[in-house]
Structure formats: C-alpha cells, structure tokens
Amino acid sequence: MNDFIKQLTLKVTSRFSPILLTTLQLTLMLALMMITLPSFAIEAESANEIENTASTVGIAEAKVVLSYSRGQIANSTDSASQEQVLKNIKQRVLLGDSDQEKNKTINTTREDLIEQKHQQARKQSTTRSITATPRLNLSSRSFSDGTFVIYEGYSQLIEDLDADGYFQTFSVTFDADLLTGNPHDEALVYAELYLSENGGPWIHYYSTDNFVIHGESSDDEFEVYSTLEQGFNTNHYDILIDLYEEGYPNIVASYSSDDSNSLYALPLESSDYDVEYVEYYTEVHSDGGSSSAFILIIMVIAFSIRQFKFKKVISMSSLMRMKSVK
Known part of the structure; x- marks a missing residue:
C-alpha cells in the first residue's frame, strides 16, 4: 500500500518538494485508516455477538x-x-x-x-x-x-x-x-x-x-x-x-x-422414553398334546395288562409245583 501511495503521489506531485510529498502521503494513510477502522470495529462486535449467541444456544444445539x-x-x-x-x-x-x-x-x-x-x-x-x-x-x-x-x-x-x-x-x-x-x-x-x-x-x-x-x-x-x-x-x-x-x-x-x-x-422422562406398553396374547391350538396324552394312557394300560399277565403266570407256576410235591 505504501508503494502504491508513493507512485500515485509521485505522478501527481512530481514538481512538489519532498516535505510536501511526505505530508500528502501521511494524509492519504490517515484517511484510509479512518475508513477501515469502523468496519473492523463492526466485525469485532459481530464476532462477539455470535460468540455470545453460541454460548446461550449451545445446549439447544447439543440436544433437541x-x-x-x-x-x-x-x-x-x-x-x-x-x-x-x-x-x-x-x-x-x-x-x-x-x-x-x-x-x-x-x-x-x-x-x-x-x-x-x-x-x-x-x-x-x-x-x-x-x-x-x-x-x-x-x-x-x-x-x-x-x-x-x-x-x-x-x-x-x-x-x-x-x-x-x-x-x-x-x-x-x-x-x-x-x-x-x-x-x-x-x-x-x-x-x-x-x-x-x-x-x-x-x-x-x-x-x-x-x-x-x-x-x-x-x-x-x-x-x-x-x-x-x-x-x-x-x-x-x-x-x-x-x-x-x-x-x-x-x-x-x-x-x-x-x-x-x-x-x-x-x-x-420425555414421551419418547415413555412408550405405552401393550401386551399381546396369542392362543395356539394343537392336537399334538392330546395325541401324546392318549398314547401315554394306552402305554400305561398295556403295561398294566402285561404286569397282570406276568403275575398270573407266576401264580400258576407256583400252584403246579405245589401239586407235584404232594
């Protein structure tokens, strides 16, 4: 920026004295500073406002x-x-x-x-x-x-x-x-x-x-x-x-x-954690259970008949032995 200002002032004031040239350079620099400083201040203030806003809404951003x-x-x-x-x-x-x-x-x-x-x-x-x-x-x-x-x-x-x-x-x-x-x-x-x-x-x-x-x-x-x-x-x-x-x-x-x-x-707790619990009951009908019970009953009866026949055979054998002894 200094080089630009020097070239500009040299073209315009080539016939001016060095003191006047330096004065013009300083004046131009001060004018540019006066123009740019307010914009920097506004940017700084905006940054502070953004930071304050971020701090107040940080919790909201973290969790909806x-x-x-x-x-x-x-x-x-x-x-x-x-x-x-x-x-x-x-x-x-x-x-x-x-x-x-x-x-x-x-x-x-x-x-x-x-x-x-x-x-x-x-x-x-x-x-x-x-x-x-x-x-x-x-x-x-x-x-x-x-x-x-x-x-x-x-x-x-x-x-x-x-x-x-x-x-x-x-x-x-x-x-x-x-x-x-x-x-x-x-x-x-x-x-x-x-x-x-x-x-x-x-x-x-x-x-x-x-x-x-x-x-x-x-x-x-x-x-x-x-x-x-x-x-x-x-x-x-x-x-x-x-x-x-x-x-x-x-x-x-x-x-x-x-x-x-x-x-x-x-x-x-919020309602997304408080979901209503509904129980569902399902009835299942099957013939397998009754068939198994029927088979079990038949097996018990058959076993009883077998035991009865076995006892009857033993009794008859005992009776025949007694007769043979006499």
Missing part, C-alpha cells in the same frame, strides 16, 4: 428438546380443570405447537438467562437516556419498601404410560406473595421455571405469562402443567422457580428443591 406447557391461576373461577388442561396440551402436541415454538422455553442455563435480562435492561436504559425520557431504575423494583416471597411450591406427577415409575407429564404450583403491610397492594409478576437433571445445571424449561398477585392472598396460586415430549432422559429432576416483577431484571423471590421436598428428585 420439546415440551408442551400451560400456566394458569389455580384458584381462578374461570381456570380450566386439570382434565381440560391436559386435553389442551395433547391437542398442542398433535399440532406441534410446542413451548419452543411459542418462545416460552429458552433452552439455556439460569446464569445465561439472568445475564440476558440484565443486558436487555442496560439497552433499554441507554435508549431512554438518548431519547431524554425519565430514566427508570431498572436495577430495583417498584415495591422498594416491600418484600416478594414464594410462600409455597409443590409438584404433582400425572402421566406415566409405560408404568415404569417415570412420568412424562407433571405440574408445578406455587403461591407468590407481596409483603408491604397493605393487603390491597398488587404487583404484576411472572416466573421462570428450571429443571436440574440429577444435580446438574439449572436449565430453563418454561416462562409464565404475566399474572397479578394480591398481597398475601392464597387465591392467586399459579400452576404450570407440562408434558415433556423429547430430549429428557429417564432420570430424577429438581425444580427451581424464579419470580420477577414485570419491567425489572432482578429476581425478587426464588423457591426450589432446597425449600420443598416436593420439588426434589422428580422421576421424569
């Missing part, structure tokens, strides 16, 4: 998983019965309308998902500052003087087709409360649910919709029914629930297998 879930307020008067929920899930299975298709399952670790939420919050904060709107403190929550808790959480094992003790369908129910001193306070929240296979990393398997909690009421219990369709080994799984207030990136409450044995070591 499919699940079908539905969440609802447990005690709501219009909530569907368990039978109706399971029927809806089976219909979604037939349609292929999985949690992954609905972006309800992010097949990544808990740490990566938390980092994603904070990255999104930082981007939103930057956007607000650029547009000169009042900046929201996204590192906190709206009820700074209150406390969010998950009072209770438990699971139910529902469907095990092959009766091997490992279930493909289960539910998780939890009661989130807001402790502010005012029982009429409400908060808009949602939950992220995770599974840990045999003590392994927490892997995200469902994001609930937003729902409202009312103080310390127990009427706002939330339940999630799930059917594991593919990619879940036959094993024991722990469950973890992270509660978020809508619009804020920080976890406001957590509940897991450390808090309740009902969320510990659930025997689960």
Whole structure:
C-alpha cells in the first residue's frame, strides 16, 4: 500500500518538494485508516455477538428438546380443570405447537438467562437516556419498601404410560406473595421455571405469562402443567422457580428443591422414553398334546395288562409245583 501511495503521489506531485510529498502521503494513510477502522470495529462486535449467541444456544444445539406447557391461576373461577388442561396440551402436541415454538422455553442455563435480562435492561436504559425520557431504575423494583416471597411450591406427577415409575407429564404450583403491610397492594409478576437433571445445571424449561398477585392472598396460586415430549432422559429432576416483577431484571423471590421436598428428585422422562406398553396374547391350538396324552394312557394300560399277565403266570407256576410235591 505504501508503494502504491508513493507512485500515485509521485505522478501527481512530481514538481512538489519532498516535505510536501511526505505530508500528502501521511494524509492519504490517515484517511484510509479512518475508513477501515469502523468496519473492523463492526466485525469485532459481530464476532462477539455470535460468540455470545453460541454460548446461550449451545445446549439447544447439543440436544433437541420439546415440551408442551400451560400456566394458569389455580384458584381462578374461570381456570380450566386439570382434565381440560391436559386435553389442551395433547391437542398442542398433535399440532406441534410446542413451548419452543411459542418462545416460552429458552433452552439455556439460569446464569445465561439472568445475564440476558440484565443486558436487555442496560439497552433499554441507554435508549431512554438518548431519547431524554425519565430514566427508570431498572436495577430495583417498584415495591422498594416491600418484600416478594414464594410462600409455597409443590409438584404433582400425572402421566406415566409405560408404568415404569417415570412420568412424562407433571405440574408445578406455587403461591407468590407481596409483603408491604397493605393487603390491597398488587404487583404484576411472572416466573421462570428450571429443571436440574440429577444435580446438574439449572436449565430453563418454561416462562409464565404475566399474572397479578394480591398481597398475601392464597387465591392467586399459579400452576404450570407440562408434558415433556423429547430430549429428557429417564432420570430424577429438581425444580427451581424464579419470580420477577414485570419491567425489572432482578429476581425478587426464588423457591426450589432446597425449600420443598416436593420439588426434589422428580422421576421424569420425555414421551419418547415413555412408550405405552401393550401386551399381546396369542392362543395356539394343537392336537399334538392330546395325541401324546392318549398314547401315554394306552402305554400305561398295556403295561398294566402285561404286569397282570406276568403275575398270573407266576401264580400258576407256583400252584403246579405245589401239586407235584404232594
């Protein structure tokens, strides 16, 4: 590049002084650097984004998983019965309308998902500052003087087709409360649910919709029914629930297998391992058995007759000897 610049400048400025020639060369080099540096920066940023994306979806690439879930307020008067929920899930299975298709399952670790939420919050904060709107403190929550808790959480094992003790369908129910001193306070929240296979990393398997909690009421219990369709080994799984207030990136409450044995070591497997077992009975009719029995009976009778004749002969011989002696 230096040779090219020298030849170009020599043709154009052959009559200029050496000092002016050097100045022109430096100017051209600086201009080229200013043009190329932004493209290098963009390429580097793109490479970082690709690397981050690869790290978050690495688990998904390693193992294809499919699940079908539905969440609802447990005690709501219009909530569907368990039978109706399971029927809806089976219909979604037939349609292929999985949690992954609905972006309800992010097949990544808990740490990566938390980092994603904070990255999104930082981007939103930057956007607000650029547009000169009042900046929201996204590192906190709206009820700074209150406390969010998950009072209770438990699971139910529902469907095990092959009766091997490992279930493909289960539910998780939890009661989130807001402790502010005012029982009429409400908060808009949602939950992220995770599974840990045999003590392994927490892997995200469902994001609930937003729902409202009312103080310390127990009427706002939330339940999630799930059917594991593919990619879940036959094993024991722990469950973890992270509660978020809508619009804020920080976890406001957590509940897991450390808090309740009902969320510990659930025997689960996906339906590709849970194939219904059907026994087939076949009746075989054969005359061979009856013929053999008939032959055996004839042989026993013949043997008995032979023994009877043999005894009769011996008796007659004995009688003749006795007569001859007399």
